[in-house]
Amino acid sequence: MTKLKDVYPLYLNNKAVQPNTDLAVTDKFTGEVAFRVAQADAATIDAAIAGAVRAAEPMARMAAYERQAVLDHCVRRFKERFDELAYALCVEAGKPIKDSEGEVGRLIDTFRIAAEESVRLGGEVLPIDIAPRAKGYQSIWKRVPIGPCSFISPFNFPLNLAAHKIAPALAVGNPFVMKPASRTPLGAIIIGEILAETDLPEGAFSILPAHREGADLFTTDDRLKLLSFTGSPDVGWDLKARCGKKKVVLELGGNAAVIVDHDADLNDAMERIIFGAFYQSGQSCIGVQRIIVHESIYDTFRDMLVKRTGGLIAGDPKDPKTFVGPMISESEASRLDGWIQEAIASGATLLCGGKREGAMLEATLLENVGRDTNAYREEAFGPLAILSKFSDFNAALDEVNDSKFGIHAGIFTRDIFKSLDAWDRLDVGGVVINDVPSYRVDNMPYGGVKDSGIGREGIKFAMEDMTEIRNLIIRRK
Structure with a gap:
């Protein structure tokens, strides 16, 4: 049987850090503490956001094949650590082991799709000579990374729903800070452990378990350009109201x-x-x-x-x-x-x-x-x-x-x-x-309407949310 470690770090600017062991995570079936995790304070979160800001330009300069190589590395390592990931999910979420194995499979699928899409981020040559005044003009647009992103993931799919934020961000070249659910942080931490094996620019990622009341910077800090939140409707809509100017993607509840x-x-x-x-x-x-x-x-x-x-x-x-x-x-x-x-x-x-x-x-x-x-x-x-x-x-x-x-x-x-x-x-x-x-x-567009949220996940569609369109207009004389 796979055995978990007793203590796990957080990841700050690509590096494992163990400032404390304050977050106790229970085995959801027995109720006993299964392991302890480092917990981020406001200063740590601030340092992570500052690191993401510094990483924005080098991340944007990464070639498509370099981004793809990072995602391919994750796919290989997830396969090698399949049993460990499934067992960790079974313990921390109380998810039956067969369902846990299924979620690890989806984690692998999600990163694999992102690796494929990372080299397909195209644009369009747009004819704009629709009137005499536009004769001789040409428009070409492309997508560029939106910049530092904030991710808050839920307890129920702690691997795959984290993957649906992390993988498209890496595919387009966005640095990110992530707050995994306090009840189920281990899946995201293992993803961080694997990302730390790559050559991503310093500050490209931080994975920071934190209590909700101590994590306001994930929502309010103006240095972050996008918030993607998955969780309860009451929390999600409150976060949107406090997000300021940043783009918001919400995947919320339902009674299907x-x-x-x-x-x-x-x-x-x-x-x-x-x-x-x-x-x-x-x-x-x-x-x-x-x-x-x-x-x-x-x-x-x-x-x-x-x-x-x-x-x-x-x-x-x-x-x-x-x-x-x-x-x-x-x-x-x-x-x-x-x-x-x-x-x-x-x-x-x-x-x-x-x-x-x-x-x-x-x-x-x-x-x-x-x-x-x-x-x-x-x-x-x-x-x-x-x-x-x-x-x-x-x-x-x-x-x-x-x-x-x-x-x-x-x-x-x-x-x-x-x-x-x-x-x-x-x-x-x-x-x-x-x-x-x-x-x-x-890979399909996934999301809801009404109180169920705004925006769509599914790698290609999340990549669109995580980019901006930049237009080039050429006057030919």
Whole structure:
């Protein structure tokens, strides 16, 4: 079995620094301290931002093949340290080991895609002779790095969501400072350890675990030109309000819905919805929270889901048989347990699950949930899904849109016209046909609307956010 070290540093201006061991990180299943990590103070964060400013020009001067070489090095080292990365994720996030291995695979994919895209950052020759006054003029534009970036990553995908910030920044030549989630900092620190093996200019990166209240500079410092934040809506929108002039990209919450129409393959839909609702204990912003089923198949499909959900194995995430591990903390499990009890008290029917022990909450299905309850309106971010029925497809689309969130929606149907109607009408960032909203591939444009955020991730699209267009106009005489 892989063993973790007892103590880990932070990374300041490309170098490992161990000023303290103040941040205790627990094994999320046992609750015991698994390792300790250095924690950055305001002076350290300030020094990191100053280093990123100094690194901006040498980073921008790096040739495309040099940026690609850094990313290729990361891909090789991630593969070599695959088991260590997966085990660290399993411990610090409580993510079942098979899911942890899957996330390491996505980390590798994300850096590989960035390596490929790093040599494709092009521009355009733009004809501007649209009127007599522009005759003899030529426009050419290119993309240039935006400059020092600030990244704040969440606990639920501590490897891959950090990668979706770091990899495109390196691909375009931006220095960055990153604050990983305090509950799950180790994945980002190992990425920093591997980046430190490269020849990046000094100050190109800093990875700084810090408590939220001590990390205001990540948001407010005007030397930073972009903030990319993934996390809760309340925090994200507050950060945007305090960001000043810098560009902001927000990947926030959701309470994603999936429609199961009468012509769906029920066995296939059931397996995918089980995955979408209860994968990594439902702690995903595109996890299936609302399941909207055609009335003609509702009873059959509900009974299939209940039986399958009741058979999910919960327990130690280090056991390969485990499907549902602990939530990130007992307080989060208690919060969602309270929402379940609130819904039941308001008239909802408990179909299965509903029991909690510490941070372990059973995979839970409810029906007849009132639309004014937290379980319906808010982001559950845990192993809870609610069922409702529909008779008219347009009404089902309206129900999907009855949310302040909008990242992804899923539709199980064989009707191409309904698929296109859903694509037109659903107020979300992406519509997934014959799969769950939880489906994501790391090169596609990913992000939400409404309270779910602004901007898009996916390497090519993040690279666009992390660059500015610089135009060249030539008068030919």
